[in-house]
Amino acid sequence: MLAALAWRNIWRQPVRSILSLIGLAFSSLLLVFMLSFQLGIYDTMKVGALGLLDGYGQFQPVGYDDDPDISRLLPNWQALVEAAELDGINTATPRASSFAIMASGDTSFGAAIIGVDPVTEPKVSTLASTIIEGRYLAKGDEATIVMGEGLVRNLGLTLGDNVTMLGTGNDGAVAADVLELVGIFSTGISGLDRQITQMPLARFQDTFNLGDNINVIALRGGDFSAVLQAAPALAHMAETEGAVYLRWDELQPEVKQMITLDLSTAMLSYGVMIIVVVFILLNTLYMSVLERTREFGGLMAVGMRPTQIGTMVWLELIFLSLLGAGIGIALGAGVTLWVENVGIQFPGMDEVFRQWGISGRVYPDLSLLSAVAGPGVIVISIIILGLIPYRRILGLEPVTAMGAA
Amino acid sequence: MQHKGNEMTAIVSCKGITKVFGKGELAVHALRGIDLDIMEGDFATLAGPSGSGKTTLLNMIGALDHPTEGEVTVDGQSLSGLSKSALSDLRLQKVGFIFQAYNLVPVLSARENVEFVLRLAKVSVAERRSRADAALAEVGLQGMETRRPSALSGGQQQRVAIARALVGRPRIVLADEPTANLDSKTTGELVDLMYRLNQDSGITFLMGTHDPRVMAHSKRHIEMEDGQIISDTRS
Ligand SMILES: Nc1ncnc2c1ncn2[C@@H]1O[C@H](COP(=O)(O)OP(=O)(O)OP(=O)(O)O)[C@@H](O)[C@H]1O
Numbered sequence: 001m002l003a004a005l006a007w008r009n010i011w012r013q014p015v016r017s018i019l020s021l022i023g024l025a026f027s028s029l030l031l032v033f034m035l036s037f038q039l040g041i042y043d044t045m046k047v048g049a050l051g052l053l054d055g056y057g058q059f060q061p062v063g064y065d066d067d068p069d070i071s072r073l074l075p076n077w078q079a080l081v082e083a084a085e086l087d088g089i090n091t092a093t094p095r096a097s098s099f100a101i102m103a104s105g106d107t108s109f110g111a112a113i114i115g116v117d118p119v120t121e122p123k124v125s126t127l128a129s130t131i132i133e134g135r136y137l138a139k140g141d142e143a144t145i146v147m148g149e150g151l152v153r154n155l156g157l158t159l160g161d162n163v164t165m166l167g168t169g170n171d172g173a174v175a176a177d178v179l180e181l182v183g184i185f186s187t188g189i190s191g192l193d194r195q196i197t198q199m200p201l202a203r204f205q206d207t208f209n210l211g212d213n214i215n216v217i218a219l220r221g222g223d224f225s226a227v228l229q230a231a232p233a234l235a236h237m238a239e240t241e242g243a244v245y246l247r248w249d250e251l252q253p254e255v256k257q258m259i260t261l262d263l264s265t266a267m268l269s270y271g272v273m274i275i276v277v278v279f280i281l282l283n284t285l286y287m288s289v290l291e292r293t294r295e296f297g298g299l300m301a302v303g304m305r306p307t308q309i310g311t312m313v314w315l316e317l318i319f320l321s322l323l324g325a326g327i328g329i330a331l332g333a334g335v336t337l338w339v340e341n342v343g344i345q346f347p348g349m350d351e352v353f354r355q356w357g358i359s360g361r362v363y364p365d366l367s368l369l370s371a372v373a374g375p376g377v378i379v380i381s382i383i384i385l386g387l388i389p390y391r392r393i394l395g396l397e398p399v400t401a402m403g404a405a
Numbered sequence: 406m407q408h409k410g411n412e413m414t415a416i417v418s419c420k421g422i423t424k425v426f427g428k429g430e431l432a433v434h435a436l437r438g439i440d441l442d443i444m445e446g447d448f449a450t451l452a453g454p455s456g457s458g459k460t461t462l463l464n465m466i467g468a469l470d471h472p473t474e475g476e477v478t479v480d481g482q483s484l485s486g487l488s489k490s491a492l493s494d495l496r497l498q499k500v501g502f503i504f505q506a507y508n509l510v511p512v513l514s515a516r517e518n519v520e521f522v523l524r525l526a527k528v529s530v531a532e533r534r535s536r537a538d539a540a541l542a543e544v545g546l547q548g549m550e551t552r553r554p555s556a557l558s559g560g561q562q563q564r565v566a567i568a569r570a571l572v573g574r575p576r577i578v579l580a581d582e583p584t585a586n587l588d589s590k591t592t593g594e595l596v597d598l599m600y601r602l603n604q605d606s607g608i609t610f611l612m613g614t615h616d617p618r619v620m621a622h623s624k625r626h627i628e629m630e631d632g633q634i635i636s637d638t639r640s
């Protein structure tokens with residue numbers, strides 16, 4: 001009965017209620033879209049920054065993260081590759097790496113050389129997809145190398161040229177090889193394009209005297225959160241073998257920091273917006289409670305308890321806020337899904353974004369969290385603060401209420 | 406419920422009621438020592454100049470306000486010390502109110518307004534409906550059950566209010582200037598209606614009024630002046 005009455009009371013002042021609903025729906029819509037958009041950017045950033053080379057997680061020898069020396073070997077790595085069988089993990093690829101001098105004719109430059117498995121590596125890192133000339137490393141390759149376009153330009157190489165590589169092997173002896181340039185990649189990150197080279201792992205192990213040892217295993221799963229969920233199991237595996245497991249935020253702490261910073265600034269502005277909306281709405285409702293004081297007196301006179309009247313008014317508030325937030329979530333989800341299909345281009349921001357591994361177009365990511373968090377906070381605040389008019393009604397005396405203008 | 410012979414029961418009993426509004430210099434003594442019994446079957450009018458305390462007394466009897474001193478008993482139950490909720494329940498079960506301003510719920514139809522008190526009293530759906538329609542028929546509003554107050558005339562709204570006051574089968578109906586907003590023809594009809602309800606169903610009425618047309622029907626006439634009862638006559 002109270003619910004039905006409350007519902008009808010909402011529509012007694014249709015203009016006022018509709019304005020309140022529009023305000024609520026619009027702010028909910030904004031919150032849903034902005035939060036989805038923000039989480040979408042974070043996802044793109046994480047996938048971009050980690051998917052390019054690092055992978056979503058890595059097994060490393062103890063201390064390797066601080067001092068990535070070729071002599072730090074991953075113990076019993078054949079067992080750790082089994083991690084690919086875990087739920088949420090798709091691929092585990094072994095790597096070994098070192099620094100070397102790359103020389104061609106009179107020119108030489110220092111660069112990182114990574115030994116990779118040509119078959120599993122492209123399933124973990126998107127580097128292979130940034131090849132602009134030639135091809136990526138392939139199964140059966142031996143003395144081949146792929147390089148970033150910056151380094152290729154610096155060395156004055158063209159596809160098919162031979163490169164002399166000079167480094168220090170695991171045993172401290174000179175490691176030298178002559179490799180054929182089969183592919184040139186362009187990641188858009190100039191630092192990477194100047195400093196990264198890759199060659200087949202087997203040849204790397206020979207050249208650098210590693211036997212069949214490696215340095216790290218990089219992992220990738222279907223999506224980020226799945227890999228994150230598997231983190232405890234992966235850490236346990238690593239511990240068993242005397243190695244360590246690094247999550248994405250340990251591999252790229254700057255990305256994590258930037259997301260945290262950005263999110264806390266955003267929370268501040270969302271908070272302000274929510275406070276404004278909630279107070280405007282409560283003010284409107286409180287006015288309508290004051291206006292109806294006489295009527296409440298009449299209801300008390302015929303035997304309605306103050307608690308029942310208070311509950312009725314509280315229900316009005318709950319219905320109004322749920323309805324407004326519901327409409328807002330529906331519209332916000334609609335807009336977000338639409339933008340999810342087309343993406344948003346930020347002209348002039350490409351260069352900035354690329355630093356974070358994001359392509360020019362950004363896509364929001366609608367999730368239960370992004371759809372419900374903002375409007376949910378509004379509704380809950382309104383429901384809690386709605387106890388203020390409720391308490392006022394409990395304090396009403398029938399005679400004074402009926403005497404009110 | 407009608408009583409035989411001279412055996413009369415007091416439905417309302419006021420003993421030594423005083424009411425003071427405000428404090429000190431500004432204190433208004435609205436009631437100064439009221440002793441009054443309203444008997445079962447009374448059709449009583451409460452008259453007196455403006456400010457004499459009629460509304461204040463009706464509010465005390467109807468458990469809408471507390472006396473400063475003295476005790477009100479309704480249907481054998483003392484009102485002193487009852488909680489707000491208990492007073493609400495007592496009004497719901499024992500008292501019917503009719504106000505000058507009707508005080509209907511604007512978002513409810515005539516039938517829903519009448520049913521409302523039955524819902525508060527947790528009467529079953531089927532019984533609610535038939536009792537509400539019977540009450541509306543009794544006040545002459547058949548066919549208007551689904552209209553909202555805004556679609557009814559003042560007289561019709563007051564009829565709905567009377568039906569609402571009666572439908573809960575209260576021990577007493579209190580009416581404060583029930584006809585003050587109505588023209589004389591409508592007033593006549595409403596007084597006839599209430600009188601008939603009193604005669605036929607034995608419903609006890611106590612009405613505060615200035616209206617000679619209402620007083621003309623009364624079987625008991627109480628005069629107030631300056632917070633006191635100056636005469637109480639039966640005819
Ligand atoms: N809430 C209040 N605060 C202060 N004084 C009040 C209050 N209510 C009533 N009074 C005073 O109490 C006295 C009695 O008022 P009451 O309303 O009972 O008179 P009444 O006989 O009903 O008058 P009327 O015929 O004009 O309706 C008046 O002097 C009035 O001013």
Ligand SMILES: [Mg+2]
Nearest residue numbers: 459460461613
């Ligand atoms: Mg009065």
